[in-house]
Amino acid sequence: MTGAAVSTTCAYCGVGCGVRMQPEGQGFSAQGDTLHPANHGRLCVKGSALGETLDLTGRLLQPEIDQQPVSWERALDAVAEGLQRVIVQFGPQAVAFYGSGQLLTEDYYVANKLMKGFIGSGNMDTNSRLCMASAVVGYKRAYGADAVPCSYEDLELAECVILTGSNTAWAHPVVYQRLMRAKQARPEMRIIVIDPRITATCDLADLHLPLCPGSDAALFCGALHFMAQQGKLDREFLNHYTTGAAQTLAAVEEWTPERTADYCQLPQEALLAFYQMIAASDTLVTLYSMGINQSTSGVDKCNAIINLHLATGKIGRAGCGPFSITGQPNAMGGREVGGLANQLASHMGFSPQEVDRVGRFWKSDNVTKSPGLNAVELFRAVEKGEIKAVWIMGTNPLVSLPDADRVRAGLARCELVIVSDVMRDTDTTRAAHIRLPALAWGEKNGTVTNSERCISRQRAFLPPPGEARADWWIVSQVAQRMGFADAFSWQHPAEIFCEHAALSGFENEGSRAFDISGLATLSRQQWDDLKPVQWPVNALHPHGTARLFTDNRFFFADEKARLIAVTPRLPANPPTPRWPLVMNTGRIRDQWHTMTRSAKSPRLMQHISEPFCQFHPDDAPQISANDLLRVSSTHGWLLLRAQPDALQPRGRVFVPMHWNSAFSQQARVDALIAAETDPLSGQPESKQMPVSIQRWQAAWQGELFLREDTLSAPKIAYWSRITQPGITHFALADNAWPTSWMAWLREHFLADAWLCQPAALGSDGFNLLAWADGELQLAFYAQRQRPQPDRAAVIAAFSRPPQSAAQRLALLAGRSANGKAPAGATICSCFAVGERAISEAIQSGCNSVSRLGEKLKCGTNCGSCIPELKRLIARPQ
Ligand SMILES: Nc1nc2c(c(=O)[nH]1)N[C@H]1C(S)=C(S)[C@@H](COP(=O)(O)OP(=O)(O)OC[C@H]3O[C@@H](n4cnc5c(=O)[nH]c(N)nc54)[C@H](O)[C@@H]3O)O[C@H]1N2
Ligand SMILES: Nc1nc2c(c(=O)[nH]1)N[C@H]1C(S)=C(S)[C@@H](COP(=O)(O)OP(=O)(O)OC[C@H]3O[C@@H](n4cnc5c(=O)[nH]c(N)nc54)[C@H](O)[C@@H]3O)O[C@H]1N2
Ligand code: SF4
Ligand SMILES: [Mo]
Numbered sequence: 001m002t003g004a005a006v007s008t009t010c011a012y013c014g015v016g017c018g019v020r021m022q023p024e025g026q027g028f029s030a031q032g033d034t035l036h037p038a039n040h041g042r043l044c045v046k047g048s049a050l051g052e053t054l055d056l057t058g059r060l061l062q063p064e065i066d067q068q069p070v071s072w073e074r075a076l077d078a079v080a081e082g083l084q085r086v087i088v089q090f091g092p093q094a095v096a097f098y099g100s101g102q103l104l105t106e107d108y109y110v111a112n113k114l115m116k117g118f119i120g121s122g123n124m125d126t127n128s129r130l131c132m133a134s135a136v137v138g139y140k141r142a143y144g145a146d147a148v149p150c151s152y153e154d155l156e157l158a159e160c161v162i163l164t165g166s167n168t169a170w171a172h173p174v175v176y177q178r179l180m181r182a183k184q185a186r187p188e189m190r191i192i193v194i195d196p197r198i199t200a201t202c203d204l205a206d207l208h209l210p211l212c213p214g215s216d217a218a219l220f221c222g223a224l225h226f227m228a229q230q231g232k233l234d235r236e237f238l239n240h241y242t243t244g245a246a247q248t249l250a251a252v253e254e255w256t257p258e259r260t261a262d263y264c265q266l267p268q269e270a271l272l273a274f275y276q277m278i279a280a281s282d283t284l285v286t287l288y289s290m291g292i293n294q295s296t297s298g299v300d301k302c303n304a305i306i307n308l309h310l311a312t313g314k315i316g317r318a319g320c321g322p323f324s325i326t327g328q329p330n331a332m333g334g335r336e337v338g339g340l341a342n343q344l345a346s347h348m349g350f351s352p353q354e355v356d357r358v359g360r361f362w363k364s365d366n367v368t369k370s371p372g373l374n375a376v377e378l379f380r381a382v383e384k385g386e387i388k389a390v391w392i393m394g395t396n397p398l399v400s401l402p403d404a405d406r407v408r409a410g411l412a413r414c415e416l417v418i419v420s421d422v423m424r425d426t427d428t429t430r431a432a433h434i435r436l437p438a439l440a441w442g443e444k445n446g447t448v449t450n451s452e453r454c455i456s457r458q459r460a461f462l463p464p465p466g467e468a469r470a471d472w473w474i475v476s477q478v479a480q481r482m483g484f485a486d487a488f489s490w491q492h493p494a495e496i497f498c499e500h501a502a503l504s505g506f507e508n509e510g511s512r513a514f515d516i517s518g519l520a521t522l523s524r525q526q527w528d529d530l531k532p533v534q535w536p537v538n539a540l541h542p543h544g545t546a547r548l549f550t551d552n553r554f555f556f557a558d559e560k561a562r563l564i565a566v567t568p569r570l571p572a573n574p575p576t577p578r579w580p581l582v583m584n585t586g587r588i589r590d591q592w593h594t595m596t597r598s599a600k601s602p603r604l605m606q607h608i609s610e611p612f613c614q615f616h617p618d619d620a621p622q623i624s625a626n627d628l629l630r631v632s633s634t635h636g637w638l639l640l641r642a643q644p645d646a647l648q649p650r651g652r653v654f655v656p657m658h659w660n661s662a663f664s665q666q667a668r669v670d671a672l673i674a675a676e677t678d679p680l681s682g683q684p685e686s687k688q689m690p691v692s693i694q695r696w697q698a699a700w701q702g703e704l705f706l707r708e709d710t711l712s713a714p715k716i717a718y719w720s721r722i723t724q725p726g727i728t729h730f731a732l733a734d735n736a737w738p739t740s741w742m743a744w745l746r747e748h749f750l751a752d753a754w755l756c757q758p759a760a761l762g763s764d765g766f767n768l769l770a771w772a773d774g775e776l777q778l779a780f781y782a783q784r785q786r787p788q789p790d791r792a793a794v795i796a797a798f799s800r801p802p803q804s805a806a807q808r809l810a811l812l813a814g815r816s817a818n819g820k821a822p823a824g825a826t827i828c829s830c831f832a833v834g835e836r837a838i839s840e841a842i843q844s845g846c847n848s849v850s851r852l853g854e855k856l857k858c859g860t861n862c863g864s865c866i867p868e869l870k871r872l873i874a875r876p877q
Contacts, residue, residue: 006461007033009448010047011441012592014326015039015152015174016450017047018532021442021461027051028442028461037532038152038450044173044862045590045604045829050441052601054462057709060424060437061466067435072467076474078434079391080481082416086389087119092368096123096378096387099339100394101131101328104446104458106496107471108330109337110488111393112345114475115372116338117362118484122350122372123387125341127395128334129375133681134293135324136335138302142310142562144555145513146335146347149548150285150321151452151534156182157319160190160281164216164305165291169200170589172289172325172451173864180204180863190277194219195291196584197654198647200867207273210649212265213582213688216292217568219271220304222260225252226275227312234313241552242310244563249311251565263568283319284309289327290586294686298678300566307563315561316549325451329458332449336514336535337500341372342682346504347514361506362487374682375401376675383410391418393471394438398427399594399660402684404670405636420471423596427661427668437468441597444470446493447530453545455516456532472496494527505538513555518542571688572676575651579633579690581619582652585669586687589864590829591658599663605723606826606834610641610731611659611667615693617644619651623695626786628718628733630696631655633689636671639664639696639718641731653693657686664720665713698733700765702782705729705794706749707775714748727798729791732782741766741782749778759812769812776801781814789814790822827872828858828865838872847873 005022018036021028030050034041063075070078086094097115099108108126115124128136136146155161156178168176183189183204193205194216202208211219227233228249238245257275261268278284286309292301306322314320326332338345348354350370359367373381379401381387390411398408411417411431419432422440429435438444445460472493479488490496498520505517518537522530533544554561575582590607592598599605613629620642623629627642631653640655648654659667676685698718706728713719718733738744742758745768750756754770754777761767765783769776779794781787793816802808807817816822823834833856846852849869853860859869 005031006459007457008459008461009329009456010043011050011329011597012046013172014328014331014451015172016329016448016454016456017043017174018456019043019047019050021051024051027054036456038452038454039174042174042177042862045864046592046598048830048862049601049603052603053597054442055600056465057600058423058425059440059465059468060421060429060435061468062437063467064435066433072469075434075436076477076481079418079436080478082418082434083119083389083478084482086416090388092119092121093123094387095119095121095389096125096373096381096391098375098378098390098392098395098397099124099126099334101126101128101326101331101334102394103334103471104330104444104448104493105333105337105500106446106493107393107475108334108339109345109496109500110472110475110479112338113362114479114484114488116344116368117358117364118366118479118482118487120366120368122341122368122370123378124339124372125375125378126334126339127375127397127400128328128331128339129682130294130400130684130686131290131327132293132324132331132335133340133374133683134295134298134678135288135302136340137299137681138306139324141299141303141564142306143513143549147513147548147555148324148332148451148453149315150323151546152178153546154285154319154321154323155179155287158189158281158283158285159319160192160277160284162192162194162278162284162286163201164194164286164288165293166287166289166325167195167199167201167586168287169203169864169867171327171587173862175325176201176204177863190281192274192277196652197649200589203867203870207270207277209264209266209270209274212263213584213652214295214297214571215264215568217297217301217304217566218255218260218263220301220308221252221566221568222255222257222271223275223278224249224304224308224311225255226257227279227308228252230279232279233311237313237552238311241554242561242563243558244565245311247565248307248563251567283317284312284314285319285321285323287323287325289325291687293324293683295683295688296572296676296678296685297569298683299680300568303564304566304568310561310563316547316552318547329450330448332451332453333447336449336504341374341378346500347512357507358503361503364487376677376682376684379407379410382414385413388414389416389418390414391420392428393420396426396428396594396596396660398431399668400657400670402670402673402675402686403635404668420474422468425662426594426596436474437466438474439464439468439470443468446472447497449535453534454532455530455535457528457530492524494522494524497527498522511555513548571685573674573688573690575690579692580651581615581691581693583631583633583672583689583691584652584654584687585657585673586654588656588658591656593658594660595658595663599723602723602725603826603829603832606832607829608656608825609722610720611638611656611664612641612643613693614643614645614648614654616648616650617646619653620644620693620695623693626701628696628698628701630694631672631691633672633674633691635674637666638669638672639666642695653691659720662721665716665718667720697735699735699737700733700782700784701786702732702780703730703787703789703791704732704749705779705798707777707798724795727795729795741768745780749780751777754778757808757812767812767814769808774801779811787814788822790816792823793817827868828856830861831857833858835872838869842873849873
């Protein structure tokens with residue numbers, strides 16, 4: 001394939017990097033867009049692997065009703081009639097939409113308009129509830145608007161940067177790289193990482209504070225108290241531009257360094273060192289993410305952070321601000337259109353004036369007058385039968401919502417479940433009566449807004465596959481069938497964008513932060529060519545706005561910001577003797593969410609290939625890295641690979657959020673998490689759940705490699721699917737030793753016609769190669785202890801079968817023909833450099849990241865693996 005590169009925006013995180021997709025061979029390669037202000041040409045490993053996730057394997061390509069393919073006409077009629085039937089019989093409150101920060105702004109706007117403007121119910125919520133609902137409420141309480149004041153540039157300009165509840169190195173790698181370069185250029189810059197565990201992000205830190213989980217609000221109250229004591233408050237700013245200072249300062253008085261250190265379980269010296277770093281800096285950015293938001297007191301934590309910035313005047317100027325970084329590519333766009341159930345549209349709420357204004361703009365007298373149910377409540381209402389029809393778009397709640405098994409059971413009772421997705425088989429599409437095939441990244445066309453309010457185009461560079469259609473089109477078609485044709489008659493996403501832009505400026509006059517009225521009259525061509533621009537974009541700021549609040553005016557009637565007195569609280573569920581360990585959950589470097597896209601890339605699976613539980617060896621001294629673990633809570637249990645790690649704090653374990661039922665037997669972490677939520681934001685406490693861990697006694701463990709591309713998983717106690725090029729690969733374990741391995745294999749995997757080459761390893765195990773026409777069909781390795789066949793050698797044998805008997809025997813033993821040890825986990829995904837090569841190089845004298853890079857190239861592209869390289873160098877050899 002040849003042709004010009006297409007400029008678009010990355011499919012993944014809220015950094016919102018510009019990507020150029022260059023046709024190459026049969027596919028595309030991804031390069032960073034040097035002209036994009038978010039990344040200036042850089043990409044992380046997920047972004048660089050975008051070209052590897054474009055294949056159509058597993059895609060949903062035709063509408064289905066009850067798993068049978070149907071025409072669009074039938075599917076759309078069924079959705080419209082189904083919703084209408086419920087509304088007529090039970091009222092508009094009996095239907096709900098559940099959307100996603102992975103929808104484009106145009107898609108999101110249409111869904112929200114249909115539910116809140118025409119069906120007349122507030123029941124449109126989004127997965128952003130699990131992500132940044134607390135940050136939104138925190139900003140609104142402080143500024144009267146959901147407005148992120150900063151730009152990425154402020155991170156580079158700040159004298160001091162606090163990263164709290166954020167594993168930036170893995171979750172927002174390009175922002176991390178920008179920070180890393182800024183620190184290299186100005187080593188006097190101070191960076192403090194606040195996280196209960198040691199993460200890759202700590203690599204950049206002058207100071208790491210491993211605080212007690214959930215204690216951040218106290219830490220920031222203590223910081224405010226310290227600043228007050230040291231005379232570091234900006235009294236002038238407080239007096240002129242804020243209210244609430246007196247009560248807030250009184251409330252933090254009890255947070256002396258002694259009390260705070262005790263509450264946060266931190267050494268007092270470290271705490272004071274932290275406070276002194278802030279006090280000594282004229283500029284400060286606090287970047288915060290899920291370790292703050294996902295909490296039953298998330299909003300208060302956000303306000304404790306914002307209070308510190310307001311009280312010290314560290315807002316509205318270069319290098320300053322409380323910066324909630326967004327997770328999903330269009331989390332911010334969702335906030336703009338009103339994707340959360342407690343928002344209406346374009347930053348409007350439910351006051352009578354706002355409802356009236358939106359109604360006049362939309363020409364509807366049916367705009368809902370009150371908020372709807374948030375995500376957790378919404379699925380509870382489904383369970384109770386109060387919501388009878390739900391339409392889920394672009395999110396996988398049966399994996400990502402807390403108490404996920406209960407959500408699954410509830411949804412199974414729902415009369416009408418409609419799911420729009422790009423993949424056919426996800427935990428959530430399995431529960432659907434109607435499946436609607438959406439266009440995926442690379443095929444869809446619209447806009448997204450990143451963490452720094454920068455609106456960028458996602459452009460299509462691939463043709464629509466099969467019958468897949470854009471989400472905005474699907475929703476509009478349903479709306480037309482429900483009798484709202486006039487309001488949903490767009491022919492192109494540019495028309496939707498312009499309508500949304502016009503609404504943002506409608507009777508705004510500076511009263512609402514979100515105003516992109518300057519873009520309301522874009523022609524289709526201008527929309528198509530739109531360059532990245534930060535909102536507001538209006539008559540006053542025609543070229544966008546890098547930084548908010550530079551004039552010290554906020555969005556309350558008196559234009560003053562609010563300091564909010566907060567009372568720190570610890571997580572709702574403390575550990576108990578029965579559930580002694582606190583489970584923390586989050587992301588790993590190379591996977592995205594519930595893995596429906598990133599797990600397509602073999603490269604991205606080589607870093608960490610099985611769901612795991614990290615724990616301190618002292619918490620389970622008898623459990624080793626090759627064991628499997630049963631992790632349980634009051635809500636459920638999981639089977640995961642054990643990962644003892646001395647860097648993990650004692651009493652706390654970490655489990656990734658990513659694995660779903662298509663990739664592992666029993667690894668959906670949210671099945672363990674209680675649905676405790678913040679009273680103000682409704683955001684669940686996803687990061688602090690008491691659990692216990694035990695070794696799961698496997699009778700055997702194995703690895704299976706199959707030529708056949710199978711989507712069905714083996715029926716066995718433990719399995720995990722590991723993506724490989726062209727073949728199927730599982731890690732397996734079971735609790736019974738088969739009486740006959742051959743019989744067991746025949747029952748599960750073997751075809752009669754295959755020529756089998758078994759190797760019984762006495763009572764210790766069993767290996768087998770199976771051939772047809774001289775080609776390898778299956779390789780199987782099972783042992784009482786975990787076998788570790790050389791995966792690369794086995795995979796290679798599927799395309800290049802071993803020629804000699806000796807080579808076949810080596811393969812049967814799980815070794816490569818040249819006798820070399822396996823490459824180990826891939827540390828550098830960009831250049832596929834394995835742990836073994838790195839260890840060998842370190843032993844031969846490469847004792848720095850740069851020397852390793854010179855020898856092996858590792859760490860020289862995106863840099864995401866540098867913290868791990870450093871860790872390997874520091875490890876006793
Ligand atoms: N590789 C990758 N990147 C992603 C994503 C992905 O799936 N994969 N998802 C994107 C999305 S949607 C989001 S929301 C972002 C999330 O980005 P992050 O919030 O950075 O990621 P997490 O790993 O969820 O959590 C961040 C850190 O919070 C810490 N933490 C836990 N409890 C506490 C606490 O009480 N206090 C403090 N201070 N810290 C705590 C955890 O140990 C963890 O290291 O990432 C985005 N980027
Ligand atoms: N325990 C725990 N739970 C968590 C978190 C945590 O840290 N810990 N993090 C939470 C956070 S921050 C988030 S953001 C959520 C994420 O959780 P989810 O939103 O559930 O995760 P995804 O895997 O991104 O789901 C997106 C789905 O949409 C599909 N899709 C992709 N593109 C499109 C499209 O263009 N159109 C349509 N219709 N479908 C599409 C994908 O195939 C996939 O099925 O998880 C939350 N859950
Ligand atoms: S940092 Fe985020 S937006 Fe940028 S390339 Fe990586 S995943 Fe994509
Ligand atoms: Mo998120």
